[in-house]
Amino acid sequence: MKTRISAMLVLLVFFVSLGCKPQDPLPSWHDGNTKQAITDFVTKTTQKGAATYVPEKDRIAVFDNDGTLWSETPLYFQAFYIFDQIRIMAPQHPEWQNQEPFASVLRGDLESALAGGEKALIEMMMATHSGMSTDEFRASVSQWISSAKHPATGKLYTAMVFQPMLELMNYLRANGFTVYIVSGGGVDFMRAWTERVYGVAPPQVIGSRIATQFVMQGNTPVLMREPALEFVNDKGGKPVAIHHIIGQRPLMAFGNSDGDLAMLQWTSAGNGPRFAAIVHHTDNARESAYDRKSHVGKLDQALDLIEPNGWTRIDMKQDWKRVYPD
């Protein structure tokens, strides 16, 4: 009898310990150097008493968005918002029928619309992103993002976020990190959906922005979006914006292109342990493969600097079990 009770106790302890075994916080990541580098860094900065321990208030992780948290091919998704808005706004702008680059968009010829380069793109952006209040713009983006579909995949754009990166952000937050987005995308464009999709609230979203003016419309104060690009959150602008807005140097930084190089340099030059990683698009079967010669997310100079800086290359094909949420 005593033996049977002892055996049952052993079994009980066995099952309890099974039940208590910590679940893998990064199930969509293959085991290997990349995953290990991430979890090692989190362990050593969060273990009380460790020489590399970092208090919670300094656990700041910054993530680029396009190409780092969601896809960016064949064009940055915000560009599709621009084109869709031009179509929606066309009845109020009969002149667009004969005016480039708008005429090309209305004919469905995006290649010709983009032939005018940055000047044409900014003209289309200003036509669709300004001349309304901040509340009106957010409502417009919210409506678009909840229904518009990607032309190649047919998915909602928010279904083209990277499942492994969602897990990574959750894992970091569970370990006391504050997760920021630091993206070249428009800050108000992103804030319309980042909290729902990524769990990143408006105060933790940093992006490019257009000029905004405080105006009293009768007794109602309004913030009006003006047709002028005020700040481009790319390259050297990223550490500058991190400094202006966060005011602390990040502990971890994640990007995918040369536009993130300065942010990674600024992050990893801090004292004590720092972590910097680049998502490398290597997976033509499940997503895309591109780097040095791409017109979106060009990764050239930063690719060569991964090894000398001891940064981590996240190889989409090798490191991720899956790309998108199901």
Add this chain to the structure above:
Amino acid sequence: MKTRISAMLVLLVFFVSLGCKPQDPLPSWHDGNTKQAITDFVTKTTQKGAATYVPEKDRIAVFDNDGTLWSETPLYFQAFYIFDQIRIMAPQHPEWQNQEPFASVLRGDLESALAGGEKALIEMMMATHSGMSTDEFRASVSQWISSAKHPATGKLYTAMVFQPMLELMNYLRANGFTVYIVSGGGVDFMRAWTERVYGVAPPQVIGSRIATQFVMQGNTPVLMREPALEFVNDKGGKPVAIHHIIGQRPLMAFGNSDGDLAMLQWTSAGNGPRFAAIVHHTDNARESAYDRKSHVGKLDQALDLIEPNGWTRIDMKQDWKRVYPD
């Protein structure tokens, strides 16, 4: 025997309830309408189930700094930093001996130094606030704030913060609010000490700023402060910066001058319960009395708008038991 036990129980309950009586979270505030308005608002926005309940993530309170959280007479304290730095830097700038407004500062004639108005002030600001890295600037401010004394009171500047407002910020944080500073002062000037003095960490500090450039000095990335005022966080700039940086409309706003009017209008125009208050300097005995005609913290238009808007006037003399911490 039974009676004695009952009596003891009654006594016990009495003492336990004494011990559990909630301490006044605002002991430096006189009881009255102002204090009541603040605690009523916090109660109704934090009581679960109330129609006026606001979730924690939306409990954002914004505070002006100069004149709202610390004194600002006879000059904004950051101006004293400028004058002290001019004296410290003078040996490296022999030309300042004969060049206004610097020569006047070096002669100790601040009135003449300020006679040149805004142009002279900006010239002195750029000479002392730019041409160094962000790290160097913060170190300089940290050193200054830990030792410099106010010319009239002989106190450390950080001893001239308002004790009732320290209690108010703690009270709000204890009730799930995130407290931001939204000030015309320089953002990096404030960040050097706001966490230690107010408990407000760098990401919750919004201020004016000068242009900053990302520069690689050899292999070391540096953020260099350039001699150009990039953003003045005053008047309409305050709601604009709140929108760009926080991305949510505040629930509560506290200011003391016409420079805060737009921030208070923007805050109180939000849906649901909102709270806006103005610190009115009415106490020449303990601090200062000034409003419509003051050259610092001018309170004129906003003073007339308190009543029609249902805002709260914090009367320093009437509402505060004490002004500074002991």
